[in-house]
Amino acid sequence: MRQAVILGxxxxxxxxxxxxxxxSGQSGEIVMISYAGPSQEPHRFYLVEPFxxxxxxxxxxxxxxxxxxxxxxxxxxxxxxxxxPVDLAPNGEPPHLRLIGLGLxxxxxxxxxPNLKLAYQAFVEKSQGYGVPATYSLIGIAYNSQKVxxxxxxxxxxxxxxxxxxxGLTSSSSNLGLGFLVAAAKMNGGDEANLEPAWQxxxxxxxxxxxxxxTALAQLFEREEIVIAxxxxxxxxxxxxxxxxxxxxxxxxxxxxxxSFLSIIKGSQFTQIAHELLNRxxxxxxxxxxxxxxxxxxxxxxxxxxxxxxxDYIPTTLNEIRRLQTVNWxxxxxxxxxxxxxxxxxxxx
Amino acid sequence: MNVELRGVTKRFGETTAIDDIxxxxxAKRLVTLLGPSGCGKTTLLRLVAGxxxxxxxDVLLGGEVITHVPSNQRQxxxxxxxxxxxxxxxxxxxxxxxLRMRHAPASLVARRTEETLDLVGLRGLRDRYPHQLSxxxxxxxxxxxxxxxxxxxxxxxxxxxxxxxxxxxxxxxDVKKIIRQLGITTVFVTHDQEEAFTMSDLIAVxxxxxxxxxxxxxxxxxxxxxxxxxxxxxxxxxIPVEVAEVAQDGLNLRHGTVVFAVPWAxxxxxxxxxxxxxRPENLRLVQAGQGSGGLAATVTFxxxxxxxxxxxxxxxxxxRLKVASVRARDALPFSLGDAARVELADPQACTVFAV
Amino acid sequence: MRSPRVGTWHQAxxxxxxxxxxxIFLAIPLLLLFAFGLVDIRAARVVPGSWTLxxxxxxxxxxxxYRIFLRTFWxxxxxxxxxxxxxxxxxxxxxxxxxAARQVLLVLILAPLLTNAVVRTFGxxxxxxxxxxxxxxxxxxxxxxxxxxRILYTMSGVLIGLTQIQLPFMILPVIAALEGQDxxxxxxxxxxxxxxxxxxxxxxxxxxxxxxxxxxxxxxVISYTNFAxxxxxxxxxxxVIPTFIFEQISALLQWNNGAVLSSLLLxxxxxxLWLFNRASARLLRWTR
Ligand SMILES: Nc1ncnc2c1ncn2[C@@H]1O[C@H](COP(=O)(O)OP(=O)(O)OP(=O)(O)O)[C@@H](O)[C@H]1O
Ligand SMILES: [Mg+2]
Numbered sequence: 001m002r003q004a005v006i007l008g009x010x011x012x013x014x015x016x017x018x019x020x021x022x023x024s025g026q027s028g029e030i031v032m033i034s035y036a037g038p039s040q041e042p043h044r045f046y047l048v049e050p051f052x053x054x055x056x057x058x059x060x061x062x063x064x065x066x067x068x069x070x071x072x073x074x075x076x077x078x079x080x081x082x083x084x085p086v087d088l089a090p091n092g093e094p095p096h097l098r099l100i101g102l103g104l105x106x107x108x109x110x111x112x113x114p115n116l117k118l119a120y121q122a123f124v125e126k127s128q129g130y131g132v133p134a135t136y137s138l139i140g141i142a143y144n145s146q147k148v149x150x151x152x153x154x155x156x157x158x159x160x161x162x163x164x165x166x167x168g169l170t171s172s173s174s175n176l177g178l179g180f181l182v183a184a185a186k187m188n189g190g191d192e193a194n195l196e197p198a199w200q201x202x203x204x205x206x207x208x209x210x211x212x213x214x215t216a217l218a219q220l221f222e223r224e225e226i227v228i229a230x231x232x233x234x235x236x237x238x239x240x241x242x243x244x245x246x247x248x249x250x251x252x253x254x255x256x257x258x259x260s261f262l263s264i265i266k267g268s269q270f271t272q273i274a275h276e277l278l279n280r281x282x283x284x285x286x287x288x289x290x291x292x293x294x295x296x297x298x299x300x301x302x303x304x305x306x307x308x309x310x311x312d313y314i315p316t317t318l319n320e321i322r323r324l325q326t327v328n329w330x331x332x333x334x335x336x337x338x339x340x341x342x343x344x345x346x347x348x349x
Numbered sequence: 350m351n352v353e354l355r356g357v358t359k360r361f362g363e364t365t366a367i368d369d370i371x372x373x374x375x376a377k378r379l380v381t382l383l384g385p386s387g388c389g390k391t392t393l394l395r396l397v398a399g400x401x402x403x404x405x406x407d408v409l410l411g412g413e414v415i416t417h418v419p420s421n422q423r424q425x426x427x428x429x430x431x432x433x434x435x436x437x438x439x440x441x442x443x444x445x446x447x448l449r450m451r452h453a454p455a456s457l458v459a460r461r462t463e464e465t466l467d468l469v470g471l472r473g474l475r476d477r478y479p480h481q482l483s484x485x486x487x488x489x490x491x492x493x494x495x496x497x498x499x500x501x502x503x504x505x506x507x508x509x510x511x512x513x514x515x516x517x518x519x520x521x522x523d524v525k526k527i528i529r530q531l532g533i534t535t536v537f538v539t540h541d542q543e544e545a546f547t548m549s550d551l552i553a554v555x556x557x558x559x560x561x562x563x564x565x566x567x568x569x570x571x572x573x574x575x576x577x578x579x580x581x582x583x584x585x586x587x588i589p590v591e592v593a594e595v596a597q598d599g600l601n602l603r604h605g606t607v608v609f610a611v612p613w614a615x616x617x618x619x620x621x622x623x624x625x626x627x628r629p630e631n632l633r634l635v636q637a638g639q640g641s642g643g644l645a646a647t648v649t650f651x652x653x654x655x656x657x658x659x660x661x662x663x664x665x666x667x668x669r670l671k672v673a674s675v676r677a678r679d680a681l682p683f684s685l686g687d688a689a690r691v692e693l694a695d696p697q698a699c700t701v702f703a704v
Numbered sequence: 705m706r707s708p709r710v711g712t713w714h715q716a717x718x719x720x721x722x723x724x725x726x727x728i729f730l731a732i733p734l735l736l737l738f739a740f741g742l743v744d745i746r747a748a749r750v751v752p753g754s755w756t757l758x759x760x761x762x763x764x765x766x767x768x769x770y771r772i773f774l775r776t777f778w779x780x781x782x783x784x785x786x787x788x789x790x791x792x793x794x795x796x797x798x799x800x801x802x803x804a805a806r807q808v809l810l811v812l813i814l815a816p817l818l819t820n821a822v823v824r825t826f827g828x829x830x831x832x833x834x835x836x837x838x839x840x841x842x843x844x845x846x847x848x849x850x851x852x853x854r855i856l857y858t859m860s861g862v863l864i865g866l867t868q869i870q871l872p873f874m875i876l877p878v879i880a881a882l883e884g885q886d887x888x889x890x891x892x893x894x895x896x897x898x899x900x901x902x903x904x905x906x907x908x909x910x911x912x913x914x915x916x917x918x919x920x921x922x923x924x925v926i927s928y929t930n931f932a933x934x935x936x937x938x939x940x941x942x943x944v945i946p947t948f949i950f951e952q953i954s955a956l957l958q959w960n961n962g963a964v965l966s967s968l969l970l971x972x973x974x975x976x977l978w979l980f981n982r983a984s985a986r987l988l989r990w991t992r
Contacts, residue, residue, distance in 0.1 A: 069954040072748070079748035102747065102957070165854075171940040173955040209857055210940035223834030225856060337956045344951075345768055348943035349859075400891045420894045427895045433888040437910045437990040447896030450906070478990045498896055 028058045030270050032277070033089035036064035036215040038238045042290040042297065047280055058273065066213045067174060068095050074104055074265055084267030088274055090134055092175040092258045093126065097333045099263070105130040106264035112275035115282035118301045123259050131263025134281045135290055135297035138255040138313065138324070139179040142231035144221060145245045154252040155187050158228060159205060167208040168217050168229035172343040173336075176214045179256045180230040181339065182327045187253075192331040195339070199346060210347065221246050233313040234297055241294030248312055254323040255315075259300070350411040350501045350534055351376040352397055357406030359392055366392040367403070368558035374502075374551075376411075379528055379535040380563075381545040384555030385581065390538040391430065393555075394504045397536065398427050410501060426500030430507045432491040434479040440490050441466070441475040447498035461497055468527060469493040485516045492524065496531070503528065503535040509544065521547045542582050546570075554578050576702055579626045586632065586670045588625040590701075592617050602701065605666045607644050611696045617703060626700040627693065629673035634660060634683055635690045643692035646670070648683050662691060734970065740963035748959060759960045763968070773972065776944040779859070780928030783866035784874075787923045788916065790867060791874035795915075796908075798875075799882045813876070816869045825936050828865055832856045832937070857939030865933040870926055874919035881915025882908070914991060917984045924980075925973050945969045 034043045040062060048060040063070070063086070070086045077084050091099060099105045107129055110116055116124060116132060123133035141152050148163070158167055170177040181198050188197035209226050211217035218235040220226045222244060233255070236248035262281050264274045280286055287304040290297040296313035299306065306316045315321045332339070352374040359367040366389045374380045382390045395401045396408055399420030407416045415423055435443050445462040453461075466472045469489040479487055488508055495503060508524070509517040525548050528535050539545055545552050546566045553563035554577075562574040573579035576587065590602035590609065599612045602625055609625060617623065635643065649669075650661035653676060660672040660683060670691060683689055693699065744754035763769050798809050816824075831838045832855045840852040855861045885908065893903040909916075931946035938947065945965055953962035 067955055072954045072957060075748040075957060169940075173951060177940075209854070210942075211857070212935065212938075212940040216939070219829065220834070220856075223829065223836055223856070225834040225854065337958065340951070340956055344941060344943065344948075348772075348941045395891075398891075398895055400894070420891070421897050421899060423895075424897065425895060427892070429888050429892060431886070431888065433886060433892040435889060435892070435907060435911075437913075446893070446898075446906075450893070450896060450898040450902050480990070494892075494896065 030058060030060045030087045030274065030277075031085060032060055032062055033065045033070050033086055034062040035090075036066055036213070037218070037235075038241075039215075039234055039295065040064060042286070042295050046286045046289040047277065050285075051277060051280060054276075055273070060277070065089075066215060071095075071099065071102075071104065074267065075102070078104070078267050082267075083269050084265045086265050087268040087270050088262060088264055088277060090260045090262045091131075092260050093327075093329045094175050094178055094258075094333050094336065096127070096131070096261045096263070097329055098336065100128060100130055101333070104266050106266055106268065106271055108132060108264070108278065109275060112272070113279045113282065115279050115301070118284075118303055119282055120300055120302055123300050126259055127261050131261040132278045132282055133259050133300045134262040135287075135300060136257050136259040137298060138233040138250060138257055138315075139176060139183070139230055140233060140236070140248055140250045140255040141228065142218075142221065142236040142239070142246055142248050143228040144224070144226075145247045147224075147227040151247075152228065152249055152251060155183050155230075157251070158230070159201070163228050165207050165209075166225075166227040167205060168211055168220050168226035169202075169205075169208050170211050170214055170217050171340070171347070173340045174213060175258055176217075176230065176232060177343070178332065178336070178339070179258060179327060182332065183230070183256055183325065186325070192328045199342065203346065206347075234295055237294050237296040237310075237313045250315070250320075250323075254325040256327060257298070257315075257324040258327075352502050352534060352536065353409040353412075354393075354396070355407045355409065357396060357403045357408065359389075359396060359401065359403050365558050367396065369406070370558075370560055371406075372553060372560050372563065374534060374536055376534050377532045378550040379525070379537055379548060380551045380553060381537045381539060381549035382553050382555055382560075383539060383542060383545045383582065385540055388555045389558045390540075390555060391506055394427065394506050394536060394538060397502070398425050398504055399423050424498060424500055425502045425504060426495030426498060427504040428488075428491045428495050428506065428508045430510060432479075432487050434487055434490055434494070436479050439476050439478055440471055440482070440493075443479070443490055444471075444475075444493045444497050446494060451498070461499075465493045465497045468496065484512050485520060488512065488520060492527070496527075496533075500533065503533050505535065505537045507538050507540070509539075517544070518547075524548075545582075552582075554582060556581070571698070573626070573700060576624065576626065579700060579702075583628060584671065586627045586629065588627060588668065588670075589704075590623050590625045592619050592621045592623060595619055600701065604644070607642070609693055609696065609699075611699055611701065613697070615701055617701070621703060623701050623703045626702065628698065629659065629671040631694045631698050632670060632672040633674065633692045633694045634662070634672055635692055636682075637688040637690055639690075643690040644668075644670075646689055646691050648685055648687045648689060651683065651685060662689065664691065737963055737970070738967045741960065741967050745959035745963070747957075759964045763961065763964050769965075772943045772945055772948060773968070776928060776946070776969075777972075779862060779866070779934065779944055780924045782859070782863045783870055783927035784920050784924045786863060786867040787870050787874040788920060791871050791919065792878055792912075792916070794871075795875045795878035795882055795912075798879050813872055817872055821932060824869070828861075828937060829856070832861050832864065856937065857942070859938075861937040862934050862942065865937040866927045866930060869933065870923045873922040873926060877915040877918040877922070878912055879915070881912040881918075885911050913984075914988060917980075917987070921977060921980055921984075925977060928973055928976075929969060 032043070034040045043062055048062065052059060070089060074084045074086055108131060113132060119133055123136070127133055141155070141158065143152055169180065172178050172181050181195060182192060184201045185191060185195045185198035188201050190197035209220060211220055214232055214235055217229055217231060218239055221239055231248070233248055236246055239246040262278055264271055264278070268274060282301055284301055284303050287299040287301040291299040291304060291310060291314065292307055293309055296310045298314045306314050310316070315324060354370050354372050357367055357370050358365065370393070382393060384390055392401065396403050399415070399418060403416065407414050409415065410423065435446065438446065441462060444465055445458050448458045448461055466475055469492055471486065471489050471493060474482065474486060479490065482490060492508070509520050512520060521544055537548055549566055551563060552566050552569050553560045554569060555561065556577050562569060562578045569578065570583050573582060579585040588604050590604045592600060593603040593608055594601035595617060599610055600615055600617065602609045602611065602623065637645070644664045644666070646662040646664040648660055649663050652659040656676060658674050658676045662670050662672060664670065672691065741759050742755055742757065744751040744756065794809070794813065798806060801809065834840070834852065834856065837855065839855060843849045844852065855864070889907055889911070890903050893907045898906065929946055931950060934942050934944050934947050935950065938944070946969065949962050949965045949969065952958040952965065
């Protein structure tokens, strides 16, 4: 009899745990996806902290996730009619488009984001009405200036036999990998719709080191596992700020610029208040801090000037901005799964 | 081959397990170490086998000092108290183990294993694992394994301890026969005196790490050197006495008002205190009313064990004595609570120790 | 004495909560997992009435996955062999030393279970990573190599990591088996003329087989299905099934592929365990 009671209690508690809504919804905790490592600092210091001061009782938890691992969790929660476990997330253009397609982003209520008027309209257009263009970063070449004596100028320099086995890449499931794939295609006479030349070229780049994500790729520089790699300008800047001999170049015919949109996730219980975070991310205050040393995130606010020491990482002149390569993401995004599969079949070891 | 210990001492921390023992086991004889639990019997075997090294003294085998020869080079066969058969090997593999480890030629291994299995009667069970054997069969397998290496000396540590009484008696006879047939020097350990008598050419009685007496079994029984041996081997009654008279051809010993006359001289003084040691079978119960002399007593326990009758009586002087007699058919002359007199049956067969 | 019937009933009653727990939290999820491979899943939602064998057929018909399963198998086997090679001597040492040394050894043995994943990952980076890694520094210093070898992001690195965290699962059962051994068996062997090595290989090792087999089964299964280590130390595109499942679900939202691969991973692990158990039973005929 007593056993039955205890058993009943156990199941009661378990049941309650499963049925009860997640505690985060009630305690006022907003969950926001962020970058890993030091790149997370602008979010923490210049976005979350001022926000929390303005709203005592509300906390924002930053969760590092560079590979969009949260998406599956959101999808699963929505499928089970539960609130999303994630409220906001920054996404580069490719996943931004993908998430719009999957219906996982909340449309932006422009009334609640007055700072949108200060953003470059070209970037705002790219957002397709979801989220706000928070920053942009470049994909260029990072290299160890002690091991690489000839300053690279073009993507082609990655294929220099001198660096064989010391080239780092990330798989094409990351934006970095995807961007590099497109760059390699264009350089070899292909384009977004014809990636075959890229596959050929990357095959001839073997053996190279494949990092699971951009942060890990940056770590490989630290440990001197690699001497040269396509990398985010922001990650290269952080490495350099640590005193490592890492330099960043915007290669010919041009670095690839990818805008990062901060968006509210479907199923969030904080859609209203989260808009304030979208507004804050566009503020001059945040934008200027994120564009400053050592992060060098490209500012999307027209009023924020690029600091001079950022010249290595962010285009400063109109000419430079013109030379930036953009990718026709709407062509790439629908076939992303196939690209990843191809990558695995080609290079998975 | 003879085994000899010279001034051997072995300590474990505070306990002295072997206390300065010097003793020689003659070649081709079976010597039994007899002693109570914890007296150092196993330790002594382990010193001979080389599983432990003495703190002082030497172990000799065939006149050669082997104190520091590792056990795997001594060629001494040992049967352990718990058999220590290799559980993961069949009987055959167990028996052939020693030969195989010595890299004996396959044909020799096969032949010797066969012979040894035959010797102990385990031929039919060669493919069984130890856990598929009865206690007696395990015992035989352990013996066969020790014999297969043709040991120079055989050591048996309470080999029958785990067997039931009937099987134990059978195994005693079987093993004794095998050993005699092989003519192998054997040291046998037991704390069971009957077993010692059945098996031994010689008995060495141990107590507290020392060998207190050694000799032929009957000699030990009839002429115990001290009261420990008298008590441990065969059991005895200890009657406290005072020397009443010392004569040329005997002693008169007084216990209370009763005087026992023993017909042999001893180096004792009148008035000295002593104990008269009497085996139970050397005491006789007589009806209280008949004859005279002896100790008045009451029967406090009767134990009819087959051919024998054992009584426990309490004398008027408050002493408990054991009395044993051959049981006459159908007769149970004394029963519980009967009054009786206790007499010496054969004064010749008593021993006196001064105290 | 209680009749066997009553005894059984009481046992069943005692086991009931555990059985219910297992059904709710193990059996049902497993069946669901298997079933998820047999329906179409879109946006994490099962498409009603879409029973199909297509997903299993697609994966089972693709030699690419066979290669990855094989690699996963080698990873598990390699970790098991290394754990045995390194773990056995440690377990043996443990049974030979005094109580004080045992305490120290036990802490060392259990340490991998006590450190958290972040610390461990950081440690691995320092030990395995690049020219500055401890292993490379050591090999260079000793002169075994002239140039740093790549360990991080290779199968070797993964095996080193797996071995390190899986060691306790090998060492502990082996210690148990060695501790249970009757010391007099080793004396018996020596008395019969066996050298130390002969005693070790003919008596000590065979008698510890129950522990070795238990440890091996544990380490194999945990390694075969391990995600964290290949994900951290294998680098991007390190192709073993657990990392593949993760990519399929989290990066590609291919729930069907994930479900099929998960079921196959689990199924193959169970089949291998079963085969292993049958083989062990033959090897351990001598136990009761
Ligand atoms: N390894 C050891 N460490 C400490 N003390 C020991 C050890 N081996 C034996 N002793 C002690 O030495 C004494 C003799 O032990 P031993 O085993 O030789 O007795 P035994 O005569 O064989 O007894 P039993 O008839 O019970 O087998 C005992 O007091 C025992 O406690
Ligand atoms: Mg003993």
